[in-house]
Amino acid sequence: MLDTTALPRKATLPPPLDTRYQVETPEGMDLPLRPAGLMVRALAFAIDLALRGLILGLLFIALAMLGKLGAGLGSILLFGVSWWYMVLFEVFNQGRSPGKQWMGLRVIQDDGSPVGWSASLLRNLLRFVDMLPFGYFLGAISCLQHPNFKRLGDLAAGTLVIYRDQPLTRPQLPLAPPCRSPFALTLNEQRAILGFAERQAGLSDARVNELASILARPLQVPPPRAVAELNGIAHGLLGPP
Amino acid sequence: MKQSLFEHRHRAQWEQFSLLLDRLERDGKADGADNFPADYRRICQHLALARERGYSSFLIDSLQQQVLRGHQQLYRHRSQLTGLVLGFVLAGFPRLVREQWRFVLASSLLFFGSLIAFAGLVYVFPDLVYNLIPAAQVSEMHTMYDPDAGHLGRSMERAASEDWAMFGYYILHNIGIAFQTFASGLLFGLGSAFFLIFNGLMIGAVAGHLTYIGYGQSFWSFVVGHSAFELTAIALAGAAGLQLGWALIAPGRLPRAEALRLTAHKSVLLICGVMLFLLIAAFIEAYWSSMTTPGPLIKYLVGAALWVLVAAYLLFAGRTHHAPE
Numbered sequence: 222m223l224d225t226t227a228l229p230r231k232a233t234l235p236p237p238l239d240t241r242y243q244v245e246t247p248e249g250m251d252l253p254l255r256p257a258g259l260m261v262r263a264l265a266f267a268i269d270l271a272l273r274g275l276i277l278g279l280l281f282i283a284l285a286m287l288g289k290l291g292a293g294l295g296s297i298l299l300f301g302v303s304w305w306y307m308v309l310f311e312v313f314n315q316g317r318s319p320g321k322q323w324m325g326l327r328v329i330q331d332d333g334s335p336v337g338w339s340a341s342l343l344r345n346l347l348r349f350v351d352m353l354p355f356g357y358f359l360g361a362i363s364c365l366q367h368p369n370f371k372r373l374g375d376l377a378a379g380t381l382v383i384y385r386d387q388p389l390t391r392p393q394l395p396l397a398p399p400c401r402s403p404f405a406l407t408l409n410e411q412r413a414i415l416g417f418a419e420r421q422a423g424l425s426d427a428r429v430n431e432l433a434s435i436l437a438r439p440l441q442v443p444p445p446r447a448v449a450e451l452n453g454i455a456h457g458l459l460g461p462p
Numbered sequence: 463m464k465q466s467l468f469e470h471r472h473r474a475q476w477e478q479f480s481l482l483l484d485r486l487e488r489d490g491k492a493d494g495a496d497n498f499p500a501d502y503r504r505i506c507q508h509l510a511l512a513r514e515r516g517y518s519s520f521l522i523d524s525l526q527q528q529v530l531r532g533h534q535q536l537y538r539h540r541s542q543l544t545g546l547v548l549g550f551v552l553a554g555f556p557r558l559v560r561e562q563w564r565f566v567l568a569s570s571l572l573f574f575g576s577l578i579a580f581a582g583l584v585y586v587f588p589d590l591v592y593n594l595i596p597a598a599q600v601s602e603m604h605t606m607y608d609p610d611a612g613h614l615g616r617s618m619e620r621a622a623s624e625d626w627a628m629f630g631y632y633i634l635h636n637i638g639i640a641f642q643t644f645a646s647g648l649l650f651g652l653g654s655a656f657f658l659i660f661n662g663l664m665i666g667a668v669a670g671h672l673t674y675i676g677y678g679q680s681f682w683s684f685v686v687g688h689s690a691f692e693l694t695a696i697a698l699a700g701a702a703g704l705q706l707g708w709a710l711i712a713p714g715r716l717p718r719a720e721a722l723r724l725t726a727h728k729s730v731l732l733i734c735g736v737m738l739f740l741l742i743a744a745f746i747e748a749y750w751s752s753m754t755t756p757g758p759l760i761k762y763l764v765g766a767a768l769w770v771l772v773a774a775y776l777l778f779a780g781r782t783h784h785a786p787e
Contacts, residue, residue, distance in 0.1 A: 249506075292631075315487065334537040340727075347648055379726075
């Protein structure tokens with residue numbers, strides 16, 4: 222028999238250990254954002270770098286046929302691609318350069334609003350310092366020690382790189398006859414039971430039983446019945462479809 | 463109210479709002495966006511209700527996504543870019559330069575001070591130039607500014623396409639230097655100070671050396687035109703960098719990160735003005751400075767006029783409040 226020491230019912234849970242960043246909108250809503258860490262950002266940058274190399278390579282081949290005029294245009298292009306590629310994509314493509322788009326990231330301001338011209342220009346100009354003394358050394362250090370993974374350019378510009386939200390699909394709840402909980406549920410408990418029912422399809426049977434049996438005693442059912450009981454309560458909370 | 467009933471009641475509104483968001487994100491504007499703020503606030507209210515009533519994570523998360531997307535659209539920066547740019551060029555930029563006069567002064571002293579001092583030193587002790595610039599580059603300079611060769615600048619007879627090539631080169635090279643000078647200011651201002659002094663020394667060495675060996679006429683008449691914009695721009699980029707560094711050294715009553723963020727948003731405006739100056743400089747350098755037909759006297763006069771123009775612009779433009787904002 223699994224013996225668990227459940228927390229007393231009124232105890233406040235410690236804040237969860239995660240990297241979420243809360244933005245409070247003027248409407249008083251707390252929106253949780255998920256800042257992106259060093260590895261995924263490095264990958265996004267690598268993709269952008271490769272893409273820029275490809276663009277420049279192709280254009281230079283085309284411009285080489287134009288002679289001196291091509292050389293001038295080539296310099297301007299090199300300037301544009303090396304300093305403006307990120308800025309233009311971030312401003313016009315909702316904070317997503319192609320690399321970030323690929324990795325599911327985007328840039329926003331600290332307050333959750335979209336990144337603007339000055340912030341984007343600033344964070345990309347200061348990239349030069351992040352790259353010092355070699356290979357993004359300062360940027361990586363800053364990113365690793367900051368709670369929201371900001372590099373120096375992000376700190377100065379007040380921007381944040383976050384994971385984009387993926388569209389959600391409605392989870393299928395396992396079928397069970399709706400029933401009432403034997404005791405009044407707090408909001409957190411209610412959400413936990415609904416979450417258990419919604420996530421069940423993604424968990425193994427053994428894990429589902431293990432989790433449910435923790436609650437067997439308070440639900441006053443034998444452990445093997447706990448899963449069905451919890452699903453029933455979840456259906457009861459949702460109400461008739 | 464049970465969750466199913468709540469969803470059933472409002473689902474149509476959510477779907478409609480989601481479609482509106484799709485269109486706004488794709489095109490920037492859409493029909494039926496007049497009610498957007500009201501729709502957005504209703505979604506906010508639904509989210510608050512859903513949280514308060516302990517509805518399931520799926521519902522709360524999807525409402526949260528909609529609120530975030532709505533927030534992004536409602537609080538998007540929408541501004542008349544042309545009007546802003548015009549106001550900035552006519553009044554904002556010179557005002558900003560005057561407002562930051564301490565940093566501009568410090569940066570100008572570093573840059574022009576090292577330039578003039580080293581030019582003087584090289585003129586008096588000509589061998590000093592080889593300490594800074596490799597001999598091969600010095601002899602390359604000799605051929606560039608040789609008064610007997612009948613051409614100026616970096617190359618032989620320059621056709622129109624040649625001017626184009628140089629225009630591009632100057633943009634790439636000079637704006638790159640300005641950006642570096644600015645960005646490295648984040649290292650407590652040390653990077654900016656280094657780039658200012660380094661570039662001052664290089665330019666000073668070239669000027670002093672060429673004047674010493676008697677190529678002064680061709681050199682000075684070449685550079686006098688565009689230098690007004692180019693050198694000022696480098697000094698201003700340095701000022702913006704020093705400003706960044708100073709925010710870290712002496713943040714005042716704010717936390718360092720906050721002071722940096724506030725200062726950075728001002729200094730990036732300076733950099734926008736610097737870019738404009740350098741574009742003008744590149745244009746003058748490629749198309750006017752390289753011309754050999756006007757005599758040196760005309761070039762000096764035009765150069766002096768440009769210096770006066772830059773000084774007058776930075777000192778006096780935008781003083782009256784009638785100026786278009």
